[in-house]
Amino acid sequence: MNTPDTQSIPSPFEPFNLGPLTLRNRFIKSGANEAMCLDGRPTAALVNHHRELAAGGVGMTTAAYLAVSAIGRTLPNQTWLRDEILPDLRALTDAVHAEGAAISAQITHGGSFVTGMHAKGRLMSASSGLNPAGLMKGNLLQRKMNEADMAQVTAEFVEAAKLARAGGFDAVEIHMGHGYLLNQFISPMSNRRNDEYGGSAENRVRFPARVLRAVREAVGEDLAVLAKINVADGPSRGATVEDGIVTAQVLQDAGAHMLVLSGGRNVESTWFMFGSNMNREEIIKVMKLTGDRLGAFMMKAAAASERKIDFREMYFREYSRKIRAAVDLPLAYLGGVKSLDNAETAMADGFDCVVMARALLRDPDLVAQFRSGAMRESRCDNCNGCVAYIYHPDGTRCVYRGANDPQANRIYASLHSARSS
Numbered sequence: 001m002n003t004p005d006t007q008s009i010p011s012p013f014e015p016f017n018l019g020p021l022t023l024r025n026r027f028i029k030s031g032a033n034e035a036m037c038l039d040g041r042p043t044a045a046l047v048n049h050h051r052e053l054a055a056g057g058v059g060m061t062t063a064a065y066l067a068v069s070a071i072g073r074t075l076p077n078q079t080w081l082r083d084e085i086l087p088d089l090r091a092l093t094d095a096v097h098a099e100g101a102a103i104s105a106q107i108t109h110g111g112s113f114v115t116g117m118h119a120k121g122r123l124m125s126a127s128s129g130l131n132p133a134g135l136m137k138g139n140l141l142q143r144k145m146n147e148a149d150m151a152q153v154t155a156e157f158v159e160a161a162k163l164a165r166a167g168g169f170d171a172v173e174i175h176m177g178h179g180y181l182l183n184q185f186i187s188p189m190s191n192r193r194n195d196e197y198g199g200s201a202e203n204r205v206r207f208p209a210r211v212l213r214a215v216r217e218a219v220g221e222d223l224a225v226l227a228k229i230n231v232a233d234g235p236s237r238g239a240t241v242e243d244g245i246v247t248a249q250v251l252q253d254a255g256a257h258m259l260v261l262s263g264g265r266n267v268e269s270t271w272f273m274f275g276s277n278m279n280r281e282e283i284i285k286v287m288k289l290t291g292d293r294l295g296a297f298m299m300k301a302a303a304a305s306e307r308k309i310d311f312r313e314m315y316f317r318e319y320s321r322k323i324r325a326a327v328d329l330p331l332a333y334l335g336g337v338k339s340l341d342n343a344e345t346a347m348a349d350g351f352d353c354v355v356m357a358r359a360l361l362r363d364p365d366l367v368a369q370f371r372s373g374a375m376r377e378s379r380c381d382n383c384n385g386c387v388a389y390i391y392h393p394d395g396t397r398c399v400y401r402g403a404n405d406p407q408a409n410r411i412y413a414s415l416h417s418a419r420s421s
């Protein structure tokens, strides 16, 4: 439906109109939990990290994993959006804008995926029952959300989006993938409801679409409103690409300015999310360094149960093209983009933007390097070592940008607030 003819294929360096926002080019840094936050607020290291990405040429960078409420956090230090951190958010967005890039806030609610702290009472999810993700912190049971819960969470997403606007963000990305609360509705692996929010793919996306519609109504004139969805979950009992198509169609009708196409679930299918296996050695190393047995255990357990898989560049391409063919709204390709050729292929496939996580952790100035012709390919070797550093107090980093690399974005400044950057 939306595949361009050769004449009209844009260059990934061309600007792109994304709702009320114009991006200087079509390269977006994916939301990738930087872990550079302390006591629920951004740090100076986070500001440096995104400043470096912006200076490196991306059109837009994404501040990952900002919870819409304290109970919506997965990890104790994770930022949650509230008035008192507005100056920290401003420091972050000002730094990115000064380098000419836009910045999106990925807003999320963990639902029952709370791995880093004990929550009082049962955590909310689409359905009640056992909560495997809560094993280590005693969050063993989850409860099915009722209408009042849904109204409250919808209002929290709206307030978070308004706060993001007040904090200077240009876009919000509502996280509907990877096993967080809104995905717990979309995925048949976690949604066993038999009301209008369960059963068919249309029903399962009803609540996430309600959230998106409310956010779009509240801030959509001023901010681009994106959603990150799964093209599929990976396991055969999970959401299929046919479900992904329905999800995309419903979110298009709900008014999304663009969808970021991802896949996989944190507990069941990280191999699908990353198109490759977790890095056990690095996980064990981080465990020894930090004594964070919980995080390490979770990641090791996920690594041990995962299917063996060989990395392929653009590993979501077949799935994402099916979604491209079924909807008209802008779509961002994500998953194994490493080279300028990959980005151009995504444009030729009819995608509007390309989103990268690991390649930009390895080479934050990759877009500038592509533009100058100095590099055509990222040096990322898909080792997935970076993923282990979500649990390191220094924050997420590429393992090849080590502690002695003066350019690395370590959280050495972690004890300073974003305001002091």
Ligand SMILES: Cc1cc2nc3c(=O)[nH]c(=O)nc-3n(C[C@H](O)[C@H](O)[C@H](O)COP(=O)(O)O)c2cc1C
Residues within 6 Å of the ligand: 030, 031, 032, 033, 034, 064, 065, 106, 175, 178, 228, 262, 273, 274, 334, 335, 336, 337, 355, 356, 357, 358, 359, 386, 387, 388, 390, 396
């Ligand atoms: C260290 C790390 C942390 C991540 N954290 C998040 C996150 O907070 N939110 C999210 O939506 N995806 C997260 N992801 C997934 C990425 O956004 C992306 O979907 C995935 O890495 C595939 O893209 P890539 O092949 O360009 O790396 C993370 C990825 C990495 C490597």
